[in-house]
Amino acid sequence: MANARDIQLDALRAIAVTLVLYSHLLAAGGSSFVGHLGVRLFFVLSGFLITRLLLEARDASLFEVGPALRSFYARRMIRIFPPYFAVLGLVWLASEQSRPSLAWHALYLSNFWYARHNDWTPWLLCHFWSLSIEEQFYLVWPLIVLLAPRKRLEAITIAVIAFSLAYRFYWPIAANPALARDLLPPASMDALGCGALLAVRRARGADAPKWMRLGWPVLAAMFLFVVWSDPGPANSAWEWPRWTLVQVLPLVPMLAIVAACSNGLRGPLGRLAEFPPLLALGRISYGVYLYHSILLALTVRAQSWIPVDVSEQGPGRFIVAGTATLVVASLSWVFFEKPLNGLKRYFPYVAPSRRRGASETRGFGTAPALDLRPTDRGRP
Template sequence: MAGGRDLQLDALRALAVTLVLYSHFFAPDGTSFLGHLGVRLFFVLSGFLITRLLLEARDADQFTPGMALRSFYARRALRIFPPYFAVLAFVWLTDLEQARSSLVWHALYLSNFWYAHRNDWTPWLLCHFWSLSIEEQFYVAWPLIVLLAPRRRIEAITIGVIAFSLAYRFYWPIAANPALARDLLPPASMDALGCGALLAVRRARGADVPRWMRLGWPALAAVFLLVVWSDPGPANSAWEWPRWALVQVLPLVPMMAIVAAFSDGLGGQLGRLAELPPLLFLGRISYGVYLYHPILLAYAVKAQPWIPLNVSEEGPGRFLIASAATVVAASLSWVFFEKPLNGFKRYFPYVARSRAPGDVRRFGAKYPGAKAALDLQPTDRSYP
């Protein structure tokens, strides 16, 4: 599984996390939507990679649902929990932004419900955890569907999930309530996760993104930019709700088409750019970058008297200093903390090895299921 195509997906992760950093550290008026795009791109990638892993496990001859589920949850825990709970422990010890009172919600991966219930982004230090909670809620439910539902029904279920998420948006204009819940509750993100999953399901049956998506996504991206840069008008104007819905929905097809193209492997100059080592490394450590960046920003602001650039306000100084500090912290975390723990994933294969690796390679043509089992063993790179 780990090949050129997955290397280029690391480049997409790098792009997504850079958009988030830009939004939180720089973002002049009118461009803060880029952080939202970065998170949505993470969701499409997660839906695609997780579903692809699960379908490949299911299609192996040695597949058993129980083993695949146990291994999936164990591997997710090894990848996600250690740095996540390290951040929570650090926040508890330091009580940054008086965040201790909400830590139970974050520890249970209910950050999105915490902020939706309060309708407020306090504490800001952990507000980005809402998307990690969405991811974890997806990880709990989706493998049960992919591994246990009738194989022929999975595509229809995926389309149903996307349709339900899109329909969910019609409730909010009726309720006339612009609360945070409209963006933070799970149905608001199931369309992006579902689009990634749909791409994986179609690939598994030998199909690809429809022709109209491949040809039409630039036009949809252009319309999206026009909508974003349009005047939202006064509160409760006739344009406010359609504009919000279009900003959420229009990027889905372009993102699905882009993930499909990068997973195939781009050629030419763009492909070489997508495989530049610094870009790939940033994609590899993107989880740590996403986790740590508000904490590094908080300490950069505290250290403003000793920093010659302005980090107290959004702008180039904050972007340069806080981004550099975040990348350094995430790099150290990856090398000395996350990567060694990821090595334990080898003890949790999705399917049993029926033969030694040498035998599988020698008799791959005769034992295709064994070859599939071997291909599933490398460390998956599916976060987020």
């Protein structure tokens, strides 16, 4: 398999989860756009990797839709469910306030829960909104990739991105800056779709368009200018355009960076993207994202035992809660997630072909299965 391991994509996972930790543990006032930027990068990565994986399965000579779909969902459950539901179990034990919403989280409807109540309660699970978005994407997108006419996939992907962008025009009409604006699935389909578009183009021998590869620094600079601009008073004329630009402008830079890393950066940037500690953080990034809020809550409760201030955003909280998160996520990966990932070998995307001859008549002996495993040592 040509793309057996995109090692530099782990570096992007590490960057994405670091942005989330920075927003939740260190930055004064939360700097929510920084964490949201990390989540959007996760979405682009997921859209690219999942779509590429499904297209490679579809191209195999022994491909069948039914077995491929069953294997996809089984492998996603093996990778995602165990630590996810372990966290929900811990929250059920530790936080009575969170219990009324746990059924929503267990059904991967966290984003709808928070949008429905227009409030981040319970805050302990508020980051689960993005995991729900991804699971909703996994539920529908494989059906499209594996069943839609191959020549229509690029147009379908562009239509998904266009619909997501158009969705943003509803909010100034509704005059309602509710959480639903950011948390309902259409608000994230542009990022997931951009990653998927890159995979679809790669499958037909193309890459990111030249204007994206050359023009992304300009869009990145425009994004920084908009972020640093004065947001103005609430409900000002600049509020909605600013929000839209903050959401949309990073998409092309992210797509270009994912494209470059999946091809393999060379030189100093390539060496940086393969820096072992960065890759290690990328591998455990799913656990870091899952566990960090619980460990933050435990850190704050233990303030009387900790010699530095962890009750507020700042270096003390970042160092203590961040270190605890890395330790727990590392242990989870080594002793929990990685062993379970070994079960994926029982769910190949393409069924193994039988050897011809006597072994076939006796009903045993199979050729090795075509290995189309996703590059998901860390997050998907």
